[in-house]
Amino acid sequence: MQFGLSEEQNMIVDTVRSFVENEIYPYESEVEQSGQVPHELGEALKQKVIDLGFYACNFPEEVGGAGLSHLDFTLVERELGRGSMALTHFFGRPQNILMACEGDQRERYLLPAVRGEKMDALAMTEPEAGSDVRGMKCSAMRSGGDWIINGSKHFISGGEHADFFIVFVATGEDQTPKGPKKRITAFLVDRGTPGFEAREGYKSVSHRGYKNYVLDFTDCRLPDAQVLGEVDGGFAVMNEWLYATRLTVAAFSVGRARRCFDYALNYAAERKQFGQQISKFQGVSFQIADMITEIDAADWLTLSGAWRLDQGLPANREIASAKLYATEMLARVTDTTLQIHGGMGLMDDYPIERFWRDARVERIWDGTSEIQRHIISRDLFRPLGA
């Protein structure tokens, strides 16, 4: 067992943390108030990240990435978690699934995404297909050698800035003993494709400025060249490449919780009531003790999940546990921090109310807590035939 970070890992953590503190924090209030990131600011951030060699650091070196291990990349995500997601979006981490690009798709999508010339967004969720991915209605039919897509997607993060979308669409149905099961195919869809419209979605309580988009397909015609992976192989690419995104949510939650915790700790040490610092009351100090214990536990759980991926060990259950525990921990930490701050915690003079709001979505997206519990429990019971 070795629990320390290497010198390189420590420097990666230091660089990303300083970047977030110096280049992201100063703009957070503005983004929070206006609900958007000014275009020039986003582009300037992106350029700085490119110059630092961190852009698309989750991609292998042979396609121009930095080839970070899962563990190193999880550390990057953890430090980015401290900052506003609307802004850290420009610390580009394109979807790994683009590695499934073949032939000229590499030149058209993969390489420009890694170079920061094009931004991507992933579209899976539909109004009637959330956790039940296979329930998707958005479908593609064959027509004269092409595909005709109809349907809608929603909750599409990054839709505002995306030049192209990776869209999962039903391309048929198989009959199984358990009933009909949809076949899914992934498509690469350029913004501006006729029959395809991307529009701003709902106003969310979490992550203001990190907008969610709605995608509408009306007889949108796509050639075979836009299929990512195999036809009907959507689940295969999803499982191969999207497997680890739950870890990034866990890592985000740990980073954000640490930032939030510092507010709780310092406030408890300074705030005086009844003639003494509130940290002298066990009602407060024990909450602080519980918070740091939970944060550390979530941190180790998350890093060990990443380590397992690097070692090629089974990690499905462990990653689900990390996502479940870290996001629920973040909910408790932000709520307790707000409680320690009392009424001031609700006011937007402090970022606490924002941390508290932002935390809510983490238990929902990239697989709800319930789905994670399902994954964990099935992993345990399946071998027992139960």
Place this chain on the structure above:
Amino acid sequence: MKVIVPVKRVIDYNVKVRVKADGSGVDLANVKMSMNPFDEIAVEQAIRLKEAGKADEVIAVSVGVKQAQETLRTALAMGADRAILVIASDDVHTDIEPLTVAKILKGIIDEEQPGLVLCGKQAIDNDMNATGQMLSALMGWSQATFASELDIDGDSATVTREVDGGLQTIKVNMPTVVTVDLRLNEPRYASLPNIMKAKKKPLDEKTAADYGVDASPRLEIVNTVEPAARAAGIKVGSVDELIEKLKEAGAV
């Protein structure tokens, strides 16, 4: 031209320092340590000189405990070419005194023959502000302290210094020792490719004895105390009341 940049491992500027119970110094156990911010500025300046073609090699040097290796790696990740670690103590709480550091640096300079030494003006832990000046004296070189601008032109350097009355510009002959102030530049972040390269760059490990220097302390710390807590102020309702209070306090 070679440039030598001495860097010190100090308590991170974000850490709220605590005095040790016995008053012998500041508690450094389990505390985040970083490169002295003024030294970071010096490293940045040296790298810029290299990028501008005015320096060929940037050598980072640290004198202290073995853990200062991390600080040197940071300098290498920023862009220094190689590093020299001089181990002068095995106790993280032992501060190596400026004269000791200056003597060791002199030993290194005698070997390396740099044209310029760029130091931070002081370390944020003990604020001695002495190493650069002592080194200049030991070497018999010129010195320019508190630099906020530096321009090297052949055999001389023009340095703008931040002095009490404003800015003073002086010209010094090379080789020289320049100590840098806060406004000289904004240090870069270590880029990811440079972080990955840092481990492969040479880092020589030496001891104080290698330079014939006795690193044992000559100064004794009698006591260390936290600054007195500032007393709470009062609010006054009017200018008249303000004047009255000031008179009471004997301030006017």
